[in-house]
Amino acid sequence: MRLTRRDALLATSASLVGSLLPRMALAQDTPKQGGILSAHLGSEQRILNPALRASTGVYLITSKIMEALVDLDANGNPAPVLATEWEATPDGKTVTFKLRQGVTWHDGKPFTAADVQYTALEMWKKHLNYGTQLQQYLEAVDTPDSHTAIFRYSRPMPLNLLLRALCDLGYIAPRHVFEGTNILENPANTAPIGTGPFKFVQYERGQFIVAERNPNYWRKEFPYLDRIVWRVITDKSAVAAALETGQIQVSSYNGLSLSDLDRLKEDERFEVSTRGIEANAFNNTLEFNTRRKELSDIRVRRAIAHAIDVEFFIENFLYGQGKPATGPIPSSSPAFYPGGEPPYPFDPKKAAALLDEAGYKPGSDGTRFTLKLVPIMNGEDVPLLATFIQQSLAEVGIKVEIVQLDIAGALTTVYRDWNFDLATGWHQYRGDPAVSTTVWYRSGSPKGAPWTNQWGWQSDRIDQLIDQAATEIDPAKRKALYAEWVKSVNEEIPVWMITERQFFAATSKQVRNHHNTPRWDSSDWHDTWIASS
Amino acid sequence: MHVLLLALRRLAASLPTLLVLLVGLFLLLQLAPGDTVDALVAQIGGGDPTMIDELRRHYGLDASVAVQLGRYIWRLLQLDLGFSAIYGKPVSEVILERLPATLLLMGSALSFAFAAGMALGVLSARRVNKWPDTVISTLGLIFYATPSFWFGLMGIVIFAVKLGWLPAGGMEEIGAGYTGLRRITDIAWHLLLPTVTLALIFLATYLRIMRASMLEVMNLDFVRTARAKGLSPRKVITAHVLRNALLPMVTLVGLQAGTMLGGSVVVESVFALPGLGRLAYESVVQRDLNTLLGIVFVSALLVIVINFIVDLLYARLDPRIVT
Numbered sequence: 001m002r003l004t005r006r007d008a009l010l011a012t013s014a015s016l017v018g019s020l021l022p023r024m025a026l027a028q029d030t031p032k033q034g035g036i037l038s039a040h041l042g043s044e045q046r047i048l049n050p051a052l053r054a055s056t057g058v059y060l061i062t063s064k065i066m067e068a069l070v071d072l073d074a075n076g077n078p079a080p081v082l083a084t085e086w087e088a089t090p091d092g093k094t095v096t097f098k099l100r101q102g103v104t105w106h107d108g109k110p111f112t113a114a115d116v117q118y119t120a121l122e123m124w125k126k127h128l129n130y131g132t133q134l135q136q137y138l139e140a141v142d143t144p145d146s147h148t149a150i151f152r153y154s155r156p157m158p159l160n161l162l163l164r165a166l167c168d169l170g171y172i173a174p175r176h177v178f179e180g181t182n183i184l185e186n187p188a189n190t191a192p193i194g195t196g197p198f199k200f201v202q203y204e205r206g207q208f209i210v211a212e213r214n215p216n217y218w219r220k221e222f223p224y225l226d227r228i229v230w231r232v233i234t235d236k237s238a239v240a241a242a243l244e245t246g247q248i249q250v251s252s253y254n255g256l257s258l259s260d261l262d263r264l265k266e267d268e269r270f271e272v273s274t275r276g277i278e279a280n281a282f283n284n285t286l287e288f289n290t291r292r293k294e295l296s297d298i299r300v301r302r303a304i305a306h307a308i309d310v311e312f313f314i315e316n317f318l319y320g321q322g323k324p325a326t327g328p329i330p331s332s333s334p335a336f337y338p339g340g341e342p343p344y345p346f347d348p349k350k351a352a353a354l355l356d357e358a359g360y361k362p363g364s365d366g367t368r369f370t371l372k373l374v375p376i377m378n379g380e381d382v383p384l385l386a387t388f389i390q391q392s393l394a395e396v397g398i399k400v401e402i403v404q405l406d407i408a409g410a411l412t413t414v415y416r417d418w419n420f421d422l423a424t425g426w427h428q429y430r431g432d433p434a435v436s437t438t439v440w441y442r443s444g445s446p447k448g449a450p451w452t453n454q455w456g457w458q459s460d461r462i463d464q465l466i467d468q469a470a471t472e473i474d475p476a477k478r479k480a481l482y483a484e485w486v487k488s489v490n491e492e493i494p495v496w497m498i499t500e501r502q503f504f505a506a507t508s509k510q511v512r513n514h515h516n517t518p519r520w521d522s523s524d525w526h527d528t529w530i531a532s533s
Numbered sequence: 534m535h536v537l538l539l540a541l542r543r544l545a546a547s548l549p550t551l552l553v554l555l556v557g558l559f560l561l562l563q564l565a566p567g568d569t570v571d572a573l574v575a576q577i578g579g580g581d582p583t584m585i586d587e588l589r590r591h592y593g594l595d596a597s598v599a600v601q602l603g604r605y606i607w608r609l610l611q612l613d614l615g616f617s618a619i620y621g622k623p624v625s626e627v628i629l630e631r632l633p634a635t636l637l638l639m640g641s642a643l644s645f646a647f648a649a650g651m652a653l654g655v656l657s658a659r660r661v662n663k664w665p666d667t668v669i670s671t672l673g674l675i676f677y678a679t680p681s682f683w684f685g686l687m688g689i690v691i692f693a694v695k696l697g698w699l700p701a702g703g704m705e706e707i708g709a710g711y712t713g714l715r716r717i718t719d720i721a722w723h724l725l726l727p728t729v730t731l732a733l734i735f736l737a738t739y740l741r742i743m744r745a746s747m748l749e750v751m752n753l754d755f756v757r758t759a760r761a762k763g764l765s766p767r768k769v770i771t772a773h774v775l776r777n778a779l780l781p782m783v784t785l786v787g788l789q790a791g792t793m794l795g796g797s798v799v800v801e802s803v804f805a806l807p808g809l810g811r812l813a814y815e816s817v818v819q820r821d822l823n824t825l826l827g828i829v830f831v832s833a834l835l836v837i838v839i840n841f842i843v844d845l846l847y848a849r850l851d852p853r854i855v856t
Binding site for chain 2: 038047056126128185205229231232237412413446450
């Protein structure tokens with residue numbers, strides 16, 4: 001190989017840059033006080049109270065203003081926030097939290113155990129989605145002194161489940177603001193008062209939300225940032241433009257289109273990654289209405305799964321952002337993930353054989369039967385997958401008609417009217433299978449409850465496994481029970497978990513200490529700072 | 534006094550239409566599957582039946598459709614637009630917040646489209662079938678055929694992302710705390726791209742209409758007379774042709790003022806502007822009936838007002854027309 005002058009020049013300049021870079025990075029590594037962080041908000045929020053509404057949109061904002069009892073640390077273990085210590089009795093029915101002392105609300109009043117008692121009983125147990133389920137056996141919260149809260153349950157509550165769930169479902173609201181008012185109409189629902197590192201300033205509907213530094217925050221010297229501004233941008237292409245022009249510095253939970261995420265991966269100004277969002281995994285799903293004769297046959301459900309080339313879909317439609325799922329518990333949840341292979345590899349021949357065996361021979365036009373597919377528009381990939389399913393199933397002689405509805409319409413059609421044969425959307429895994437995953441399989445869910453078992457399908461064995469695991473206190477035994485459960489539901493497939501995916505965030509490299517915990521976008525950002533450009 | 538009476542009479546005549554419109558829309562929306570609680574549950578990623586029932590009661594959705602409609606009309610008669618489910622405050626307040634942005638965007642886009650369309654139309658009519666006419670007509674066709682979101686996005690890519698001359702979106706610099714003239718220029722700066730985007734399509738229509746109308750009027754007898762008595766070509770155009778050629782343009786402005794409110798959904802979304810179009814879109818997606826009906830009510834009023842002004846303008850332009 002001949003070394004040209006140009007190559008030599010390039011090499012020296014590269015090494016120069018290389019030797020300069022670490023020093024520059026080093027100089028920037030001391031956290032800097034001040035600065036405004038602008039973040040993307042994809043949809044308008046009705047209320048800003050995480051003790052009443054569990055949703056990522058609400059957490060994105062309020063987690064900086066209000067605080068939960070615990071949050072996840074960098075390794076994904078529950079870490080103290082407003083609770084400093086916790087302990088469960090051996091029977092699992094009593095959990096004692098020691099609370100942090102010297103914490104004040106943004107309006108100056110002290111934070112005490114009475115706030116925890118009130119929030120748990122009046123908000124989590126009565127109004128908070130998923131909280132009402134989690135706390136259904138919560139009987140009382142005792143407050144022997146101002147910094148101790150004792151949760152009493154009528155059934156054993158696994159401590160790990162409770163702690164993991166409380167990161168999302170454990171935000172504390174100020175009792176003195178809500179008590180004696182109509183909780184749902186309290187003005188503090190849209191102008192939140194919390195104990196967090198930032199104080200709420202303004203919510204300009206359709207435009208932005210602003211929060212500013214709380215000088216009396218209990219973590220002394222924190223936070224670093226002066227202000228956080230959330231900009232409401234609903235158009236995904238406009239989000240990419242706002243990032244590129246510096247109007248926003250971070251957009252998470254797939255706020256950008258799949259193609260823009262793929263493009264910005266190559267852009268050195270940004271980090272595009274799933275780091276710091278691991279706690280929120282999701283699956284593309286295919287729900288079967290087993291009231292339909294054909295779909296009540298397990299062979300037909302398996303044939304449909306075998307007929308779809310999941311890897312092709314991920315590679316060509318999702319820009320490779322995902323992998324085939326091995327069951328309803330994602331691999332990013334090591335405490336419960338049982339391992340294994342995708343249960344139904346792509347095999348159209350086997351699919352056809354299974355359909356023949358079930359007695360559905362192709363008619364003169366090659367069609368065996370026709371199904372109605374309702375896409376539930378959780379994301380831009382859902383209609384793509386619906387079309388892909390339609391085309392894949394046509395190959396094995398099943399004709400699919402797609403019914404296009406917006407999300408409210410699709411939810412009603414599928415979950416309340418049961419007016420579907422197939423449905424496809426997302427299943428979101430929230431850290432523990434008992435939070436929002438097993439309800440997809442447990443029978444007895446009242447008609448109309450979305451994202452629960454409305455498939456007309458029931459199995460005593462699986463119901464039993466779910467109930468047993470939900471109250472099992474020993475973590476190892478719980479994991480084993482869930483492994484058995486995954487195996488059984490994979491065999492039965494009342495719902496097929498097609499892909500396993502994680503959300504992506506695009507963050508400007510100016511932002512430091514970002515995505516350093518597994519639910520960073522929903523965390524308090526007290527140690528986040530901005531390097532000067 | 535005469536004008537005021539006329540305005541009142543117009544309003545009274547429009548009231549039945551307005552009522553039919555609102556009731557029709559109310560019933561139409563009942564056909565859409567799902568209500569505002571379903572939309573909320575979709576947004577927050579799930580909820581259990583007790584919470585859902587509780588919320589339905591909270592929003593008054595547990596009553597029958599007839600009762601809900603009755604309640605709505607009764608409130609409307611008291612000039613109460615109701616409570617917005619997504620925003621948690623009175624609909625009138627929500628709409629009032631959004632109205633300035635919409636009117637500003639709509640007003641400037643309409644004025645720009647009208648002025649530029651008129652100028653270009655006159656230009657191409659005077660050079661009919663020569664190269665300026667061909668260039669202008671082709672441009673008009675391109676503007677007309679291109680979807681506005683594409684124009685908007687390309688504008689952002691070129692002027693905001695690549696060149697960095699203009700902001701990528703938003704109404705004004707957040708937290709800059711500008712006041713007075715500085716704030717006005719800041720808002721104008723932010724509205725430049727959205728205004729041009731919104732105006733381009735309308736401009737195309739206006740210039741076609743203006744050109745055709747000019748050509749027609751230029752062949753009329755009184756224009757020939759004007760020329761014959763020795764007026765300069767410029768004088769003929771400005772004093773005689775233009776005024777008569779403007780009539781169809783004014784009609785069109787009146788008609789389009791209404792559609793422009795709806796047409797701005799796309800532009801508002803692309804540029805993240807807090808306008809009525811986006812509000813209406815969100816209300817549909819979130820099944821916020823009260824807000825949506827409120828917007829229809831306000832838009833209908835706006836169309837009535839604009840058409841009234843158009844009628845007055847007719848009389849000014851052509852004294853033969855009596856209002």
